[in-house]
Amino acid sequence: MAEVIPLNPHAEAAAPWWRHRWPWLLMAGPAIVVVAGSYLGYIAYQGQDALVVGDYYKQGKAINQDLRRDRAASALGLKLALRYEAGDGVLSGRIAGAAQAVPGRLLLQLSHATQPEKDVQLAIQPDADGVFRVPLPMLERSRWVVQVESEQRDWRLAGTWHWPAQREILLQADPQLAPAE
Numbered sequence: 001m002a003e004v005i006p007l008n009p010h011a012e013a014a015a016p017w018w019r020h021r022w023p024w025l026l027m028a029g030p031a032i033v034v035v036a037g038s039y040l041g042y043i044a045y046q047g048q049d050a051l052v053v054g055d056y057y058k059q060g061k062a063i064n065q066d067l068r069r070d071r072a073a074s075a076l077g078l079k080l081a082l083r084y085e086a087g088d089g090v091l092s093g094r095i096a097g098a099a100q101a102v103p104g105r106l107l108l109q110l111s112h113a114t115q116p117e118k119d120v121q122l123a124i125q126p127d128a129d130g131v132f133r134v135p136l137p138m139l140e141r142s143r144w145v146v147q148v149e150s151e152q153r154d155w156r157l158a159g160t161w162h163w164p165a166q167r168e169i170l171l172q173a174d175p176q177l178a179p180a181e
Contacts, residue, residue, distance in 0.1 A: 072155035073173035080148050080157050080171040084139050086164070091136040095126055095148070104151065106132075110161075111145040118142075123151075139163055146171060 017023055078097035085092065095106065105125050112118040118140060126132040141164055148171065149156035157171040 069149065069154065069156040070158075070174065073157055076155060076173070078155065078157055078173050081168060082146065082161070082171070083168045084136065084163060086138065089135055089137060090133055091122070091139075092133045093124075093131070095130040095132075107149050107151060107153075108134075109147045110139075111147070112140070113143040113145065 076097045078095065080093060080095045082091065082093040084090075091108075105123050108122045108124050110120040110122075120136065120139075122134050122136070124132045124134050142162075144161045144163060145158070146161050146169065147156055147158045155173075157173060159169065159171045161169045
C-alpha cells in the first residue's frame with residue numbers, strides 16, 4: 001500500500017473555532033464595552049442629577065418675573081453684613097435699614113452651589129440694633145447662595161458668598177429696583 005503524504009506537513013488538525021484563542025481575543029473588546037456601557041447606564045439612572053429640575057423653564061420665568069420682594073427691600077434700604085467665625089462656629093451679622101424695616105424673626109438660607117443636601121436654613125432673631133449671632137457647624141469651603149427674608153416673606157436680600165475666600169459679605173438691596181416716587 002502506498003503511504004499518504006500530506007500536502008502540508010506542518011498543518012495541524014482542524015479544530016473547532018472556539019478552541020482557538022484569536023476569536024476570543026477579538027470578541028473580548030466589544031464584550032467589555034457592552035458591560036461597561038451597561039454599568040454606566042445603571043449609574044446614570046440611579047444617581048439622578050440634582051442640578052436639573054423638571055420645570056426649569058417655568059422656574060426661570062418665575063424668578064425673573066418675581067422682583068416684588070427685591071423692590072420692597074430696595075424701598076426699605078436694607079443692608080445685611082454677615083461674618084462666619086469658623087473657630088467659634090458662629091455666624092454673626094447685622095441688618096440695617098429704614099425704621100421699622102426689620103421685623104422680629106428673619107429667615108436665612110445658605111444654599112450650596114451644587115449639593116442641595118448641604119443647604120442650611122436658620123431662623124435668626126436680631127436685637128434692637130439689628131445684630132444677631134447664631135451657632136453654625138463648620139461651613140464647607142464653597143460658593144454659597146445667601147438669601148435673607150422676613151418671616152412674612154415680604155422682602156428679601158440675596159447674593160453669593162465664596163467662603164472662606166470672603167470672610168465677610170455685605171448684601172444690599174439694588175437701588176435701581178426701588179419704586180419711583
